[in-house]
Amino acid sequence: MADEIIRLQDVVKTYKMGDHVVKALDHINLIVHSGEFLSITGPSGSGKSTLMNILGCLDLPDDGEYILEGRKVNQLKDNEMAVIRNQKIGFIFQNFNLISNLNALENVELPLIYRGWGAKQRREIALACLEQVGLAGYANHLPNQLSGGQQQRVAIARALAGTPPILLADEPTGALDRRTGKEVMDILEKLNTDGHTIILITHDMEVAQRAKRTVRIVDGRLYAGEEADHGIHHIH
Ligand SMILES: Nc1ncnc2c1ncn2[C@@H]1O[C@H](COP(=O)(O)OP(=O)(O)OP(=O)(O)O)[C@@H](O)[C@H]1O
Numbered sequence: 611m612a613d614e615i616i617r618l619q620d621v622v623k624t625y626k627m628g629d630h631v632v633k634a635l636d637h638i639n640l641i642v643h644s645g646e647f648l649s650i651t652g653p654s655g656s657g658k659s660t661l662m663n664i665l666g667c668l669d670l671p672d673d674g675e676y677i678l679e680g681r682k683v684n685q686l687k688d689n690e691m692a693v694i695r696n697q698k699i700g701f702i703f704q705n706f707n708l709i710s711n712l713n714a715l716e717n718v719e720l721p722l723i724y725r726g727w728g729a730k731q732r733r734e735i736a737l738a739c740l741e742q743v744g745l746a747g748y749a750n751h752l753p754n755q756l757s758g759g760q761q762q763r764v765a766i767a768r769a770l771a772g773t774p775p776i777l778l779a780d781e782p783t784g785a786l787d788r789r790t791g792k793e794v795m796d797i798l799e800k801l802n803t804d805g806h807t808i809i810l811i812t813h814d815m816e817v818a819q820r821a822k823r824t825v826r827i828v829d830g831r832l833y834a835g836e837e838a839d840h841g842i843h844h845i846h
């Protein structure tokens with residue numbers, strides 16, 4: 611079995627809105643091994659993005675533990691968390707989140723600037739990443755000069771630029787039509803074959819089925835595979 615890369619132990623996240631308390635994550639246990647392609651499905655409001663924020667070191671659990679490559683994330687300082695986030699995680703979002711006045715190449719270069727690499731090296735890496743997603747010829751295009759699928763591929767190239775071991779994708783096909791969504795999934799599948807660990811969040815079962823393993827989250831609780839539909843076995 612490959613190395614364990616992610617472990618969530620009894621992770622709880624609660625939001626308070628006035629008197630109203632939402633248990634967005636209710637004692638989540640999850641282990642992900644290096645090289646896995648895992649999808650997390652669940653209805654709207656079930657806690658998927660909350661989980662993604664914690665996995666991506668954008669937020670901390672209220673309770674429980676997150677261990678990333680053997681390090682306890684809860685115990686890191688803010689600046690240490692930012693470093694881990696930059697080095698370990700590549701993010702892919704539903705709405706691409708590209709900077710509109712930067713071209714494709716400059717968007718892909720962005721995460722490398724924080725690494726302190728020189729301009730020439732940045733350019734070479736960013737070009738190689740654009741090539742990996744089939745967009746070498748589009749380096750000078752601004753986001754609004756690209757189709758939705760192409761914009762998402764730029765976002766994937768940006769996620770790859772820092773060679774993070776983990777790619778986290780939150781509804782990467784959510785803003786795309788079916789055919790374009792399939793192209794994006796083809797790329798994610800290829801990246802997984804190349805060794806990237808991928809965690810994909812989606813409410814689309816057809817998209818989810820392309821992962822090697824599927825878990826489901828309902829009302830903040832995580833279930834293996836189809837269990838949620840039978841409503842019994844909460845993973846412990
Ligand atoms: N910052 C916040 N403040 C208060 N409540 C929040 C906050 N973020 C999320 N929630 C609540 O936590 C629950 C889980 O939200 P989350 O965004 O994780 O759901 P989701 O599964 O990603 O949904 P969707 O499929 O619609 O994106 C919801 O009830 C939501 O209203």
Ligand SMILES: [Mg+2]
Pocket residue numbers: 658659660
């Ligand atoms: Mg969400």
